[in-house]
Structures are given as structure tokens and as C-alpha cells.
Amino acid sequence: xxxxxxxxxxxxxxxxxxxxxxxxxxxxxxxxxxxxxxxxxxxxxxxxxxxxxxxxxxxxxxxxxxxxxxxxxxxxxxxxxxxxxxxxxxxxxxxxxxxxxxxxxxxxxxxxxxxxxxxxxxxxxxxxxxxxxxxxxxxxxxxxxxxxxxxxxxxxxxxxxxxxxxxxxxxxxxxxxxxxxxxxxxxxxxxxxxxxx
Amino acid sequence: xxxxxxxxxxxxxxxxxxxxxxxxxxxxxxxxxxxxxxxxxxxxxxxxxxxxxxxxxxxxxxxxxxxxxxxxxxxxxxxxxxxxxxxxxxxxxxxxxxxxxxxxxxxxxxxxxxxxxxxxxxxxxxxxxxxxxxxxxxxxxxxxxxxxxxxxxxxxxxxxxxxxxxxxxxxxxxxxxxxxxxxxxx
Numbered sequence: 001x002x003x004x005x006x007x008x009x010x011x012x013x014x015x016x017x018x019x020x021x022x023x024x025x026x027x028x029x030x031x032x033x034x035x036x037x038x039x040x041x042x043x044x045x046x047x048x049x050x051x052x053x054x055x056x057x058x059x060x061x062x063x064x065x066x067x068x069x070x071x072x073x074x075x076x077x078x079x080x081x082x083x084x085x086x087x088x089x090x091x092x093x094x095x096x097x098x099x100x101x102x103x104x105x106x107x108x109x110x111x112x113x114x115x116x117x118x119x120x121x122x123x124x125x126x127x128x129x130x131x132x133x134x135x136x137x138x139x140x141x142x143x144x145x146x147x148x149x150x151x152x153x154x155x156x157x158x159x160x161x162x163x164x165x166x167x168x169x170x171x172x173x174x175x176x177x178x179x180x181x182x183x184x185x186x187x188x189x190x191x192x193x194x195x196x197x
Numbered sequence: 198x199x200x201x202x203x204x205x206x207x208x209x210x211x212x213x214x215x216x217x218x219x220x221x222x223x224x225x226x227x228x229x230x231x232x233x234x235x236x237x238x239x240x241x242x243x244x245x246x247x248x249x250x251x252x253x254x255x256x257x258x259x260x261x262x263x264x265x266x267x268x269x270x271x272x273x274x275x276x277x278x279x280x281x282x283x284x285x286x287x288x289x290x291x292x293x294x295x296x297x298x299x300x301x302x303x304x305x306x307x308x309x310x311x312x313x314x315x316x317x318x319x320x321x322x323x324x325x326x327x328x329x330x331x332x333x334x335x336x337x338x339x340x341x342x343x344x345x346x347x348x349x350x351x352x353x354x355x356x357x358x359x360x361x362x363x364x365x366x367x368x369x370x371x372x373x374x375x376x377x378x379x380x381x382x383x
Contacts, residue, residue, distance in 0.1 A: 158358015
């Protein structure tokens with residue numbers, strides 16, 4: 001499978017539009033990407049300037065157009081505000097596997113926003129990209145990220161010790177995954193629930 | 198492989214019974230002897246060599262990687278006593294940012310249970326920690342690969358988890374067991 005076989009698509013959930021991020025989103029993004037707490041567990045950030053954020057977003061947008069990256073900007077429908085991103089930080093079509101990553105403005109934490117976005121992105125991964133396995137890694141200490149992964153049905157597979165060096169220290173990473181057949185079971189049981197209503 | 202321009206293993210390492218050295222086209226004959234064994238590659242991601250031409254192609258690729266600085270890169274394991282290349286060992290991945298590497302190995306079946314892989318890999322781990330400056334070295338294998346697991350345990354590696362359906366190899370999605378050793382661990 002070649003990645004160019006797949007076309008980036010805008011997606012939608014109850015509260016969110018998921019679309020290609022671009023440099024016009026820089027001001028909104030800089031609001032949260034300059035926040036030390038928001039980027040604390042990431043390999044990058046906090047962003048130093050609006051200009052850096054613009055350059056970063058231009059890069060993201062170009063890679064998406066080339067079919068090299070599947071990353072979505074999260075737009076809150078109610079306000080039209082760009083409040084985060086989520087998508088595949090890497091895709092391995094030979095092994096039909098992808099790794100997801102995400103970031104969300106602190107103002108919108110604890111409202112199930114990222115769970116809602118990830119559920120959609122995961123569905124896209126299995127149904128549109130034909131993946132067999134979707135994985136995620138998070139810092140052992142990143143409890144809120146871990147909670148999101150569990151809410152979307154991911155299973156913890158183990159702890160990769162000192163697997164990542166960022167912000168001046170080696171970090172233990174928890175590794176999670178969801179397989180396509182597990183996703184289908186979850187999806188079908190959810191459909192079942194709704195049809196009874 | 199995380200932002201490194203060129204990766205190249207050393208020409209030569211030595212242990213009590215073994216030399217680890219870069220592969221050469223002249224190794225075709227001795228490597229074909231055991232790389233043509235389907236049982237050897239059954240539990241690995243490699244395909245066995247059906248002809249000496251396969252071995253030559255494989256060696257050309259390996260040698261090209263030394264020059265290009267691409268991974269994976271392997272040393273040939275030379276048994277001093279017989280001067281034969283009886284296996285391969287080396288790196289399948291390396292990250293300078295995370296100071297981590299992934300290692301791999303294969304030894305001809307008639308040299309199993311002699312501690313060859315363990316002896317070679319101890320030297321590879323020493324090289325990873327001392328020369329490459331690694332803080333973490335990992336290795337992976339299929340759960341059914343008991344001999345490989347034995348080697349990792351003897352090297353002092355710890356089991357970290359089962360990565361489900363991680364690799365699609367020879368038509369099947371395989372689970373992968375992940376092991377690691379950190380700098381300073383024995």
C-alpha cells in the first residue's frame with residue numbers, strides 16, 4: 001500500500017470539525033502551544049513566537065497536501081475556534097499500523113473533546129486508511145493523556161523504559177494499542193445500543 | 198531513525214571466540230550455507246535465501262548501507278576457529294535524539310546452544326553503550342522465538358510488553374515481544 005492511495009478528508013463529530021490546519025490558525029494555536037503545561041509531555045514546545053507557529057503550520061499543511069501526514073485541526077463548531085490538533089504522527093503502511101498523537105488547549109480539557117476527536121480519527125484510520133493496528137505512546141506521568149487512550153478503548157501493552165529524551169530527561173513511555181477487530185466490536189456494540197433507543 | 202546524517206558501525210570487534218566484522222561479497226558462500234535454511238528464518242522477519250544469487254543481492258544491500266549510512270547494519274559473526282561467517286548481528290535502528298538503539302541477530306542453526314549469539318551480542322551492547330553513547334538498547338522477537346528470548350534474558354534484557362499485530366511479515370500479522378536494557382544494567 002502506498003500512502004498516495006489515500007486522500008486527506010475533513011471529518012466531523014458532534015461538537016467538532018476536523019480539517020487541515022494552516023497558517024491562518026497560527027494565532028489560535030499559539031495560545032495553547034506557548035503554554036508550558038499543555039506542551040509539557042510533548043517532544044516540542046512551548047512555542048516561542050507566533051512566527052514559529054506559522055512556519056510550523058505551513059510545514060504541516062504542506063505535508064498533508066503531499067499525502068505524507070494525516071493531522072487534523074480541531075475546530076469547535078460553537079465558536080469556530082481552533083483548539084487543538086490530532087492525527088497520525090507516523091504511518092507504516094507496510095505493516096498497516098499507525099501511531100496517533102494529539103494536543104488540546106487547556107481551556108477545553110476535561111470535557112471529552114479529545115476523546116470525541118480521537119474516536120473519529122481512529123475510525124478514519126481503520127475504515128479509510130485500512131489499518132490493522134493503531135498505537136499511542138504517552139509519558140508514564142501523563143495521567144490525562146492515559147485516560148483519553150483508555151476512553152477510546154486502547155489497551156496498555158507495556159512500559160518502554162527511558163524510550164524518549166525530551167526536555168532534559170529520559171522518559172518512560174506507556175504504549176497502548178487498538179486493533180481493527182477490537183474497534184469493530186466496539187463500533188458494532190455502540191450501533192446496537194443506539195438502535196434499541 | 199531520528200535526525201542523524203550517517204550511521205556506520207565500526208569495521209571490527211573481537212570477543213574470545215568471535216570476530217565481528219563488516220560483511221563482504223566474498224562471504225556469499227559461507228552465509229548461503231546457513232541463510233538457505235528455512236527453519237532458521239521461520240521465526241524472524243527475514244526470508245531464507247533460495248539461491249546464492251539471493252545471498253549476493255543481500256550482501257550488496259548490506260554493503261551499500263555501510264557506505265550510505267542507512268540502517269539496518271550488521272556485522273558478520275566470524276567463528277575464529279573455523280574462519281566461517283556463522284551469523285549476523287547489529288543494529289536495526291538508532292536514534293541520536295533519544296540515545297537509543299534496536300539490535301538484532303541470527304546464528305546458523307548448527308552453532309546454536311553454544312552461547313555464540315550471547316557472546317556476540319554482549320559485545321554489540323558494549324559497543325552501543327560505550328561507542329554510540331546509548332542509554333537504552335532494545336530488541337524484539339516473535340513470541341514463538343524461544344531461542345532468541347533465551348539470548349535476551351542472558352544479556353540481562355527485561356521484557357517490556359507484547360506489541361500486538363505489530364508487524365506484517367510473510368502474509369501474517371505478528372505480535373512482537375519487546376525487551377530492553379538500560380545503561381548500567383547488568
